[in-house]
Amino acid sequence: MHGRGWPKSEGIMLKTLLLSVGDRTLNSILHGNSHRPPSLSRGVFLYLRRQSLNEIHRKYHAVADLFPLMQGNEYDSLKADIAANGLREPICLHPNGSILDGRNRHRACIETETPPRFRTWDSKGSLVGFVVSMNLRRRHLNETQRAMIAAKIANMPLGANQYTMGAHICAPITQPEAAKTMNIGVRNVQHAKQILEHGTPELREAVEQGKIGVVPAAKAATELSEEKQNEFTNLAVSGMTGTQARRELVKRQREEQWRKIESTPHALDENNWPKSITLYTGDFAQVAQALEPESISLIVTDPPYGADNTHLYELLAREAARLLRPGGSLLAMAGQLTLPAIYNLMQPYLAYHWTIAYLTLGGQSPQIWPRKVNTFWKPVLWFTKGEYTGDWQGDVVKSDNNDKRFHGWGQSESGIGRLVSKFPSPGIVLDPFVGGGTVGIVCHRLRRPFIGIDVDAEAIETTRRRILTEVVSARS
Numbered sequence: 001m002h003g004r005g006w007p008k009s010e011g012i013m014l015k016t017l018l019l020s021v022g023d024r025t026l027n028s029i030l031h032g033n034s035h036r037p038p039s040l041s042r043g044v045f046l047y048l049r050r051q052s053l054n055e056i057h058r059k060y061h062a063v064a065d066l067f068p069l070m071q072g073n074e075y076d077s078l079k080a081d082i083a084a085n086g087l088r089e090p091i092c093l094h095p096n097g098s099i100l101d102g103r104n105r106h107r108a109c110i111e112t113e114t115p116p117r118f119r120t121w122d123s124k125g126s127l128v129g130f131v132v133s134m135n136l137r138r139r140h141l142n143e144t145q146r147a148m149i150a151a152k153i154a155n156m157p158l159g160a161n162q163y164t165m166g167a168h169i170c171a172p173i174t175q176p177e178a179a180k181t182m183n184i185g186v187r188n189v190q191h192a193k194q195i196l197e198h199g200t201p202e203l204r205e206a207v208e209q210g211k212i213g214v215v216p217a218a219k220a221a222t223e224l225s226e227e228k229q230n231e232f233t234n235l236a237v238s239g240m241t242g243t244q245a246r247r248e249l250v251k252r253q254r255e256e257q258w259r260k261i262e263s264t265p266h267a268l269d270e271n272n273w274p275k276s277i278t279l280y281t282g283d284f285a286q287v288a289q290a291l292e293p294e295s296i297s298l299i300v301t302d303p304p305y306g307a308d309n310t311h312l313y314e315l316l317a318r319e320a321a322r323l324l325r326p327g328g329s330l331l332a333m334a335g336q337l338t339l340p341a342i343y344n345l346m347q348p349y350l351a352y353h354w355t356i357a358y359l360t361l362g363g364q365s366p367q368i369w370p371r372k373v374n375t376f377w378k379p380v381l382w383f384t385k386g387e388y389t390g391d392w393q394g395d396v397v398k399s400d401n402n403d404k405r406f407h408g409w410g411q412s413e414s415g416i417g418r419l420v421s422k423f424p425s426p427g428i429v430l431d432p433f434v435g436g437g438t439v440g441i442v443c444h445r446l447r448r449p450f451i452g453i454d455v456d457a458e459a460i461e462t463t464r465r466r467i468l469t470e471v472v473s474a475r476s
């Protein structure tokens, strides 16, 4: 029993007891046997029982919790080995008595009634570095698990390092440093951080156990409600890949919306349709011909991106020049890759006013491979017909989340809501690339008249149902 984390006098007392009552009896008391052997006085028995409770309740150091506890076969094999051969490698304690390295061995010792052995960390160097190197040497962790550990290391605030873990630890570790320590990409650490910040305990646990990849889990954490995250976790741990589970969930969420509206009497009745909203199916440049010149006060839109679609921005500027009332604004989202071409194509028709940064921090951060850039914002090109006469504007708009419930390229209601609210001038708002109808929903809530166009009949039907759902649920 030497080397235990108990004070020296207790260690000597235990050794004496060990000689007098025997290894088996002592162990059985230390591991919970509640019957006092006749050979032991009540005082000594109670002392030993207290020690046993101390052992079961021995604290884990916060740094040890960076690593997931072993589960399943891995833990069963460890337990079997310890039961057969005893504890080969002592459990490492912090000088304050908590377990730094060896929580699984400690659990296994208690469960197999094997006497644990301990050593105390020498307090030299970085505590995090020590625990990480001990575990990386011993544990088989996949990329996902290593990413979660890196995110936790990078997340440790200085205060926690200094006070929770002792003064020796280290200054805060950056994400790139944590990524290097755990031998994974920084991108994965960022995904893992989103899971730590937005994921439910069930989702975090499944990722820490390596059962769901960090990328789909991060999307689930940032896009789904807590209830849906847990549904996602169940699907993913019971056989689907993370990506399949996420798609399935988004599909179920949409179907749920439709069921809700279809089960509401008269919900799809055209009489419920708000008179301030009109939807058209067709190519926007053709449909736009049917709209009155200078009848639109604001255009907010998100056309398809990419080199194949830059011509749409020219057509958009051309139609906007005809449809906007004087002083009206066009706000068009665009991809960064094709910006120079787009600016050139639009300027002959409208006055370039500014570029607004639309922050997509809540989960959307596509990797732009040709430029090696992870992007966290979208440009919103602001053009006007003639001089802008509205209020002063800040040039950053934040989206809180990534919302693909209604369209594969859908924008969030939070971000689009903030964008539209910046331009409160009365008159019709137009989205000629309406997709899943986010601009339409936002306008309905802001009581702004709205026209939406999309070449895709399914997108128009989705928008129609989305708006009807909104109208009907606002009444109930």
Ligand SMILES: C[S@@+](CC[C@H](N)C(=O)[O-])C[C@H]1O[C@@H](n2cnc3c(N)ncnc32)[C@H](O)[C@@H]1O
Pocket (backbone or CB within 6 Å): 282, 283, 284, 285, 301, 302, 303, 304, 406, 407, 409, 410, 411, 412, 432, 433, 434, 435, 436, 437, 438, 439, 453, 454, 455, 456, 459
């Ligand atoms: C990026 S999505 C819009 C997503 C929308 N902002 C949302 O939040 O759901 C672009 C949409 O433009 C539509 N589209 C593409 N070409 C078009 C065209 N020539 N005329 C009208 N719509 C078009 C696509 O069908 C697609 O639904």
